Amino acid sequence: MIYEPTPDNLESFAENLRRGGCVAFPTETVYGLGANALDGEAVARIFDAKGRPSFNPLIVHVTCLAEAQQYGVFSNTALTLAQAFWPGPLTLVVPRTSDCPVSELVSAGLPTIALRVPAHDIAHQLMRTAGCPLAAPSANKSGHLSPTRPEHVNQSLPDIPVLNGQQLTVGLESTIIGCLDDTPTLLRLGGLAREEIEAVVATPLNEIAETGDSTAKLAPGRLLRHYAPQARLRLNADTTEAGEALLAFGPPIPSHDGPMINLSPVQDVTEAAANLFSALHELDRKAEKIAVMPVPSHGLGAAINDRLERAARGHEGRS
Numbered sequence: 395m396i397y398e399p400t401p402d403n404l405e406s407f408a409e410n411l412r413r414g415g416c417v418a419f420p421t422e423t424v425y426g427l428g429a430n431a432l433d434g435e436a437v438a439r440i441f442d443a444k445g446r447p448s449f450n451p452l453i454v455h456v457t458c459l460a461e462a463q464q465y466g467v468f469s470n471t472a473l474t475l476a477q478a479f480w481p482g483p484l485t486l487v488v489p490r491t492s493d494c495p496v497s498e499l500v501s502a503g504l505p506t507i508a509l510r511v512p513a514h515d516i517a518h519q520l521m522r523t524a525g526c527p528l529a530a531p532s533a534n535k536s537g538h539l540s541p542t543r544p545e546h547v548n549q550s551l552p553d554i555p556v557l558n559g560q561q562l563t564v565g566l567e568s569t570i571i572g573c574l575d576d577t578p579t580l581l582r583l584g585g586l587a588r589e590e591i592e593a594v595v596a597t598p599l600n601e602i603a604e605t606g607d608s609t610a611k612l613a614p615g616r617l618l619r620h621y622a623p624q625a626r627l628r629l630n631a632d633t634t635e636a637g638e639a640l641l642a643f644g645p646p647i648p649s650h651d652g653p654m655i656n657l658s659p660v661q662d663v664t665e666a667a668a669n670l671f672s673a674l675h676e677l678d679r680k681a682e683k684i685a686v687m688p689v690p691s692h693g694l695g696a697a698i699n700d701r702l703e704r705a706a707r708g709h710e711g712r713s
C-alpha cells in the first residue's frame with residue numbers, strides 16, 4: 395500500500411516503527427526499508443522482508459551530524475565530509491562509539507557503523523516523529539533493482555507500507571566512504587561523484603570501487619571483512635566438552651556447565667538473529683571454544699547458519 399505523507403499517516407508509520415515494524419520511506423537516493431536501528435528484532439525483520447541470504451551491514455539514517463556522533467566516532471576527515479555533504483547522498487563508515495546503542499546486527503558484528511543524513515523532507519519528518527535512527531537498505535527484495543518510485547517498492551515488497559515521496563532527485567544509491575581514521579576509502583560509488591569528494595578532502599581517496607553493490611570483493615580488508623569470533627566454533631552440537639561455552643537455541647543442552655547464551659529460548663529465528671552478534675562477542679570473551687546448537691534453516695535461520703558456517707570455516711583457515 396502507498397500512503398500519502400499526511401500528519402496522520404506519518405504518525406501511524408512512526409508508531410509502526412516504534413513497535414518494531416518495517417516501513418518503506420523515500421530518501422533522495424532510493425526508497426529505504428526502514429526499522430528502528432536500536433531494536434535488534436526490528437532490524438532482523440528487515441533481513442526477513444528482503445529475503446537476504448546473509449547478514450550484511452546496513453546504513454543507519456539520522457537527522458543530523460550531532461545525532462550521528464552519538465553512534466559513530468568522527469575523525470577530522472569524516473567531519474569535513476559530513477559538513478560538506480550532509481544532508482545528501484553520502485554514507486560514512488566510521489568506528490562505533492564505545493557505548494553505541496545501535497543493534498549489533500546493523501553492523502553485522504563489525505566494530506564500525508555506516509551513517510547517513512538523507513536529503514528528503516519526508517524522511518526527516520518520519521525520523522523526527524518516530525524519534526529513532528532508521529536502519530535501512532534499499533526497499534527491494536534481495537536481487538531486485540533498487541526502487542526509485544513507490545510503485546517499485548509495492549511490486550517488490552507487497553506487504554510493506556510505503557510513504558509516497560514521489561520521484562526521487564538522485565535515483566542512485568549513496569556513495570560510501572570508509573573513514574576509520576583520517577584516510578578516506580571509497581567503498582561504493584553512488585550519487586555523489588568522486589571528484590566532488592576529492593575536492594574537499596586533503597588526502598586522495600584510497601581505493602576505487604565499482605559502481606553497484608559488488609564492492610565487497612574490491613573494498614579493503616579492514617573495512618569489509620566479515621566479523622568472525624576468535625573462538626573455535628563447533629556447529630550442530632548436542633553435547634558440550636570441557637572448556638566449551640554454549641550458544642544455545644531452544645532448551646539448552648541439560649548437561650552443559652559453564653558460560654552460555656541462549657539465542658532464543660522459545661526457538662524464534664527472528665529473536666535469534668537479533669541476538670546473534672552480541673552473543674558471539676560475549677562468548678568470545680569468555681571461552682576459546684563455542685559449541686553451537688542447531689538452528690533450523692527456515693526464515694532468518696538460513697542467514698544465521700550462513701554466518702555461523704563462515705565463522706566456523708574461517709577458523710579452520712586460520713589454524
Ligand code: TXA
Pocket residue numbers: 421423424425426427450451452453485487501504506507508510530531532533566567568569570581582607609617618
Ligand atoms: O542510498 C543508499 O545508500 C540507500 C538508501 C536507502 O539510503 N541504502 C542502501 O543500502 O543502498 P544497502 O543496504 O543496499 O547498501 C548498504 C551498503 C552495503 O553495501 C554494505 O556493505 C555497506 O553499505 N555497509 C554498511 N555498513 C557497513 C560497514 N560497517 N562497513 C562497511 N560497509 C558497510
Ligand code: MG
Pocket residue numbers: 531532540607
Ligand atoms: Mg541495495
